Amino acid sequence: MTAPGAAPGRAAPPRRPRPRETGAAPAGGRFSQSLRRNLTAHGFLVGAVLCFAVFSWYPMVREFFLAFQRTEGGEVTWVGLDNLTTVLDDPAFWQAWRNTLLFTVLALLLGFAVPFVVAVVINEFHHGQGYLRLLVYLPAMLPPVASVLLFKYLYDPGYGLLNELLGFLHLPGQQWLQDPDLSMLSVVIASTWMNMGGATLVYLAALQDIPGELYEAAELDGAGLFRKIWHVTIPQTRLILSLMLLMQVIATMQVFVEPFLLTGGAGPEGSTTTVVHLIYQYAFNFNDYGAAAALGLLLLVLLAGFSAAYVRLSRAGDE
Structure with a gap:
């Protein structure tokens, strides 16, 4: 039996339920719901912020105030720029900067170029990467x-592997860590070997x-290995x-760890004294925390200025 008005043999279409009319949730309710849904994420975020605040930001702020203070007998006095004057008048200050700049230049020649070359070589292997x-x-x-102990064994003037190799080649042995002319280069070689892994993977x-099509196009143009690296690899990895x-x-x-462990920090005739090692000496050998903080603040300002200038020049080059 069919309903009145309906076509014979055809069932009446089902009625669709009306959507319930709901009012807009208040802003506070939406925020509380979102907070409950993301409570775990907010908890991890708060923990990370607290860790940065306690272990990174607070020491930076504390160092800024220490740079203008002097502590004697538990009493803190403001001395203005006296700590900076003390650091600048120290003859070891300029030697430390020279050694640090020398280490930076040598590390860029070795530690920056060698990982890139190794990465290019590994990239050419199709198996066993x-x-x-x-x-x-x-x-x-x-x-x-452990790495430093290994290199101390290699550099040992008596039974070190490097001098054994030189003797096998009928060449005179070297005082790798005892010679002021070789000590910094020896530290750079050890540092490059210890830290090149991460840069190589990057x-x-x-x-x-x-894209492989770029290398194929370069090969069609007759480019060799070095021309492909210069015209394809380096431009594509410029950033x-x-x-x-x-x-x-x-x-x-x-840098601090490698010179400190290999040569005791200062090295022969102060040849491996770096700025960070000088900060360490002020703080823990001389108990002059104000001078240490002033030197650290000076290093911070220098690196921040270099970073800002580098970013600005990079943006100008991109434009």
Whole structure:
């Protein structure tokens, strides 16, 4: 039996339920709902902010005030720029800056170029890249003390492997860490080996993002290996290279671990004394925390100025 007015043999269409009319939720309710949904994420965010505030931002602010203070017998007095004057009048100040700049230049020649070359070589292998990446990154996984002990053995003037190799080649042995002319270069070589793993992996990831069609077009134009690197590889990885250059300069200007563990910090005739090691001496050897903070603040201002100038020049070059 069909409903009146309906066509015979055809069922009546089902009625669609009316949508319920709901009013707009208040802004406070939406915020509380979002906060409850993301409570875990907000908790992790608060923890990260607290860690940065306690271990990064507070020491920076504290250092700024210490640079203009002097503590004697538990009493803190404001001395203005006296701490900075003390640092500038120290003969070791200029030697430390010369050594730091020398380390930075040598580290850029070795530590910046060698990882890129190694990444290019590994990228040419079609098989076994995973093992090669592990082999290159292995030094970065070793504790710095273990790596330094290894290089101390290599550099030993009596039974070191390097002098043994020189003797095998009928060449005179060298005082690698005891010679003022060789000590900084020896530290740079050790630092490059210890820290090149991470940079190599970054370069390798950038190289693998380069389209293969560019290399094929270069080969059709008759380009060899070096021309492909110069005209394809370097332009395609320019942003990564510029970023790694900035990070390399900042890291090398703050070098401390390698000279401190290999040569005791100062080295022969002060040849490996760096700015950060001088800060360490002011703070822990001389108990002059104000001078240490003033020198640290000076290094911070210098690196911040260099970073700002580098970013500005990079933007100007892109435009």
